[in-house]
Amino acid sequence: MIIDLNNIKSDPFQNKVFDICICGGGVAGITLAVNLSKQFNVALLEAGGFEYSEESQEVYKGRIIGREYYPLEETRMRFFGGSSNVWAGFCRPLDYYDFEPKKYVEYSGWPINRNDLDPYLEKAKSILDIPDDKEAPKDQFTHLLNKSADFKKIDFWFSKPTNFGEKFGNEITNAENILCCLNANVTDIILSEDLSRVKKIKVQNYAGKSYMLNVKTFILAAGGIENARIMLNCNRQIKEGLGNSTGLVGRFFAEHLHYAVGELILEDRFRNCNEIRTYAAPSERFMQKENILNLGLRIIRCNQNSSQYSFKMKIKNILCEWSPDLVESVFSSKCRYADQLMDRVVRIISEQAPNFSSAVLCDAEVDKFKMRRAALDWTLSPIDVRTIKNGVIHFGKTVASLGLGRLKVVQWLLSEDPKFPGIREDETGGNHHMCTTRMGTSPKNGVVDSNQKVFGIGNFYVAGSSVFSTGGHANPTFTIVQMSLRLADYLNKYN
Ligand SMILES: Cc1cc2nc3c(=O)[nH]c(=O)nc-3n(C[C@H](O)[C@H](O)[C@H](O)COP(=O)(O)OP(=O)(O)OC[C@H]3O[C@@H](n4cnc5c(N)ncnc54)[C@H](O)[C@@H]3O)c2cc1C
Numbered sequence: 001m002i003i004d005l006n007n008i009k010s011d012p013f014q015n016k017v018f019d020i021c022i023c024g025g026g027v028a029g030i031t032l033a034v035n036l037s038k039q040f041n042v043a044l045l046e047a048g049g050f051e052y053s054e055e056s057q058e059v060y061k062g063r064i065i066g067r068e069y070y071p072l073e074e075t076r077m078r079f080f081g082g083s084s085n086v087w088a089g090f091c092r093p094l095d096y097y098d099f100e101p102k103k104y105v106e107y108s109g110w111p112i113n114r115n116d117l118d119p120y121l122e123k124a125k126s127i128l129d130i131p132d133d134k135e136a137p138k139d140q141f142t143h144l145l146n147k148s149a150d151f152k153k154i155d156f157w158f159s160k161p162t163n164f165g166e167k168f169g170n171e172i173t174n175a176e177n178i179l180c181c182l183n184a185n186v187t188d189i190i191l192s193e194d195l196s197r198v199k200k201i202k203v204q205n206y207a208g209k210s211y212m213l214n215v216k217t218f219i220l221a222a223g224g225i226e227n228a229r230i231m232l233n234c235n236r237q238i239k240e241g242l243g244n245s246t247g248l249v250g251r252f253f254a255e256h257l258h259y260a261v262g263e264l265i266l267e268d269r270f271r272n273c274n275e276i277r278t279y280a281a282p283s284e285r286f287m288q289k290e291n292i293l294n295l296g297l298r299i300i301r302c303n304q305n306s307s308q309y310s311f312k313m314k315i316k317n318i319l320c321e322w323s324p325d326l327v328e329s330v331f332s333s334k335c336r337y338a339d340q341l342m343d344r345v346v347r348i349i350s351e352q353a354p355n356f357s358s359a360v361l362c363d364a365e366v367d368k369f370k371m372r373r374a375a376l377d378w379t380l381s382p383i384d385v386r387t388i389k390n391g392v393i394h395f396g397k398t399v400a401s402l403g404l405g406r407l408k409v410v411q412w413l414l415s416e417d418p419k420f421p422g423i424r425e426d427e428t429g430g431n432h433h434m435c436t437t438r439m440g441t442s443p444k445n446g447v448v449d450s451n452q453k454v455f456g457i458g459n460f461y462v463a464g465s466s467v468f469s470t471g472g473h474a475n476p477t478f479t480i481v482q483m484s485l486r487l488a489d490y491l492n493k494y495n
Pocket of ligand 1: 480
């Protein structure tokens with residue numbers, strides 16, 4: 001059943017105790033509600049309505065106090081379905097290597113590994129409407145690239161992209177065991193007197209009326225920035241906020257760095273290669289050798305007309321015949337020849353190392369529910385820069401040595417101390433908000449344990465990419481769905 005807390009006359013929660021209460025009706029929250037409702041009665045509390053509203057979205061406003069980032073109210077959606085209302089549908093599971101500790105990266109490694117998520121791969125594909133794999137057509141470019149010891153071709157899958165509100169709206173409306181409340185803002189999480197369990201959840205509608213829910217188990221699934229903001233704001237009983245005894249809530253905020261890093265001119269034999277996109281990633285051996293993180297390269301066809309010019313002609317034109325000024329400007333957007341010469345644009349999506357200084361904090365300014373707004377201090381580490389620089393330059397050397405083509409690396413990346421383009425010049429991030437309530441082996445290195453339970457609070461779980469220990473380079477939603485299915489399985493078995 002779905003009700004709207006803005007239009008309710010009597011208290012819908014009176015005299016009820018919910019087996020499971022979920023805050024957030026986005027990808028994680030909806031996946032959990034649907035997969036827990038066979039066994040439990042579930043309250044699904046969603047801050048927004050069925051549609052976008054300024055009133056709800058405004059609560060997501062915050063301040064950027066570190067590295068430049070998208071406005072916080074534009075990088076996520078606060079209504080039923082969450083950010084799946086606008087996402088692009090790129091999907092890929094994390095790599096086995098992503099879960100392993102690396103000697104050269106502090107805080108690296110997860111308490112679980114890829115094998116723990118593999119059982120949920122097919123179900124996640126079905127939830128995300130990912131079509132069955134078709135055998136990729138044999139192509140010579142990939143064949144040669146895979147001969148390199150340092151890079152390999154990788155695959156992405158594409159969701160429709162599935163809108164979780166639209167896909168599961170009817171099922172939730174008809175589910176006897178789910179009470180989904182729209183316009184229900186979770187504004188406090190109240191613990192038992194001994195602080196060992198969550199006892200009650202406070203929700204408010206937009207008229208400011210509050211209600212209390214009695215809960216047996218609570219799952220916070222409000223998105224990668226909001227999970228931390230809510231835990232830090234709920235500090236009436238514990239000054240530093242919930243699950244924050246070691247000060248890690250909100251810390252380790254990670255994004256995937258997104259940049260155009262080069263332009264590729266293909267050798268003649270690949271001129272008619274029709275693949276619109278090819279994806280490549282470094283081998284584990286290469287990452288270890290270079291002490292760098294994971295990254296993905298998206299090699300995107302940008303110009304079909306370029307095939308009328310031969311490889312030699314393009315290189316010759318760039319290097320010999322034109323004036324130095326023309327050489328300099330040949331790939332700039334102003335140059336009239338640029339479109340005719342380049343075949344592929346290469347974009348990087350790269351991992352960020354766990355970094356305590358990169359954080360979601362609470363600002364002094366409050367929202368309409370008197371909760372302190374998010375302040376994002378996004379910070380990079382030297383290894384993040386090295387990963388992009390070494391990865392791209394070495395990829396250029398690889399394509400040249402394999403006779404695939406020549407990569408013209410963007411100038412800014414070649415400088416001693418690269419200055420990354422700002423948000424008006426390039427994408428810079430993927431709207432992927434990760435690691436702010438990271439999974440760890442103890443409160444010393446994490447906020448939740450290997451079952452996503454908050455350390456020290458018996459019945460409090462967190463879901464979504466805030467529980468990632470590290471982010472890899474794959475877009476996060478596929479892993480969010482896998483982990484939500486795993487959490488549902490765990491609660492169905494042990495709760
Ligand atoms: C433009 C864009 C493109 C993207 N493209 C991709 C892509 O191609 N591939 C990919 O993998 N990922 C992509 N993402 C990221 C993806 O959308 C998120 O990873 C995913 O939606 C996160 O799921 P979630 O359930 O954790 O959070 P969300 O989907 O954000 O859901 C959180 C829910 O919690 C609710 N909520 C928040 N606060 C409260 C509160 N106090 N009380 C009650 N409810 C609350 C919100 O209203 C929302 O419905 C993209 C994101 C954006 C914005």
